[in-house]
Amino acid sequence: MASPDHAIVPFSEPPYLSGLPSPYYSESHLRWQKTCRAFISENLLKHAIEWEREETVPEHVFTKFAEANFLIPNLPAPLPVAWLKKLGIHEMPGGIKVEEWDYLHTAIYIDEMSRSGLSGPGSSVTVGMAFGVPPILKFGSPQLQERFIPDLLRGKKRACIAITEPDAGSDVANIQTSAIKSKDGKHYIINGTKKWITNGIWADYSAMAVRTGGQGAGGISMLVVPLKGYLGVTMRRLKVAGQISAGTTFIELDDVKVPVENIIGQEGHGMKYIMTNFNHERLTIAITVTRSARVALSAAFEYCLKREAFGKTLMDQPVVRHRLAKCGAELESQSAWVEQFIYQMTKLSKEEADTKLGGLTAMVKAQAGRVLDECARCAVLLFGGNGYTRTGQGELVEMIYREVPGARIPGGSEDVLFDLGVRQLVKIYQKETELLERQGKSAKL
The missing domain is CATH 2.40.110.10 (Butyryl-CoA Dehydrogenase, subunit A, domain 2)
Known part of the structure; x- marks a missing residue:
């Protein structure tokens, strides 16, 4: 459990960073979170809005991340230990041994990269390593890997x-x-x-x-x-x-x-490789946009504490509190689902996770986009005219709201993913039913 050293704006942090107990995080995870926050805040987040306005993140940022081994955490866990050690990389920043790395470490990194609330700046650095490199690592021949993996893992090529x-x-x-x-x-x-x-x-x-x-x-x-x-x-x-x-x-x-x-x-065999890669992509999107929803809703919460209308603050208006509460309930429910999901990834083999969680991965990603839509829309409405303006107090929530379609469409559009999730669950149920019947057990409802 991480103990905050200052008052936390409601909804701005996941529970384990708000001083609440959690069964998921070890000392290694908490140490990694602090390492991430320090490096990413300094090298990405403090300029994120500026770079999004300018529409490009400077090349030196990618180089800085590569030199500090802060690109490798984009890979799905477990990390490619043999390749990393071959390249002389035995530990990740913060002293975490590469063989001890799990999906909670990965998720912490993704969450911290998203703490500006904007997906663009972080994605400009991470997407290639996160989604372009894994197919080569997982399915490429040793000869193919020898040709491309060293430069890609070191960040010499993109x-x-x-x-x-x-x-x-x-x-x-x-x-x-x-x-x-x-x-x-x-x-x-x-x-x-x-x-x-x-x-x-x-x-x-x-x-x-x-x-x-x-x-x-x-x-x-x-x-x-x-x-x-x-x-x-x-x-x-x-x-x-x-x-x-x-x-x-x-x-x-x-x-x-x-x-x-x-x-x-x-x-x-390309379709199989693509589908396997989609699981990591969809979970990455779910983590990213859940943090973006936090940024939008907590910004609105903070604004409502100080903005006055009709002789009192917005927070004194019951209708405003009701709007914040509804979005907050959806956000914390989504956050808990994502966290539980990631924990399950650390306890299942890759084969089990693909089978048991594949359809649910589609659903958790699709639901994350819906939650972001609700929280970003709420923030824009509560900021009023400021939330509709590309400068000033509401600039960030206006930017986040424009990113909502980018959360709901890529990685598989929302309706397709919800349908996929249910179809996969039906398939698992039918296989389990057949197995029980072959064992002479009743599978009747």
Whole structure:
């Protein structure tokens, strides 16, 4: 349990940082949280609003994070211990041994990176390592890893994940970007487009979903595709409503020639790799936007204590307290679910977690977006005209509110994910029912 050294604005911190007991966090986790807060506050958060206004985080920030080994915590736990030790990295900042790292350490890092309330500045630094590198680590051959992993883990090169296309968002199986082998069989020739690719504009490489076979999921593979400055690749930034500094990118691929050795895993297995990667992405989004909801709601709470209308503060108005209470209840419920979810990740094997929590991961991400919508909307309304203004007291909550669609759509749009969650739960139930019946036990309701 962390003991605060100052009064905590209600809803601004998770319970374990507000002086309340928690069964989840060890001394190692609390030490890591303090290390994170000190480094991230100094090197990212104090300039986050400024950089989001300017629409780009300076390159030196990525370099600083890389040199301090503050990019590696973006990887899903457990960390790639063998690779890290091979590169001479035996401990993470704060003295946590790489083999002792668990998903609670990862979640603390993600939460602290999001403490400005804005997803853009943090995402500009983290998304490539978080989502672009894991497919190579998990499914790439030893030879592929030797070629790319050392520079990526050290931050000497940058990566991104490139799946979405203009006509294939949540419908991943509809990917059309083609990768056809050359006549000599030595290269894939890639043609197509990728859209809404976070960090793409700065990326040296992408873990890219391509179609190497027929239509449907079975025709999808993943390749490591060079991007920045590579022949046949054209990239431009997209102007989106929120998370502007994260570098959302449109990529065109015109007869891009990539060695066949750049295949990740096996041809035709790309859909499996993408789905596995989505679990980490969706949980990362859930953690991030839950913190953004905290920032928005606590800012509104603090504002209502000082803003006066009709001869008294807004907080003295029952209707205002009622609005804050409803959002606060949703926020703390979501926060508790995320925290419980992460704890379960530390106790289950990767295979168990994928099976038992895969559908729930989709739901926890989708619900996080809905909670952010409620809390950001509440904050904007309580800030009144200030909440509708891109400068001054309400600037931050106005910025957060513009990020709501970026929480509810990427990583699988909301309706798709809620449906996916229930379909997965049905599938698990049916398998368990079949198993009981094969054992001669009754599975009737």
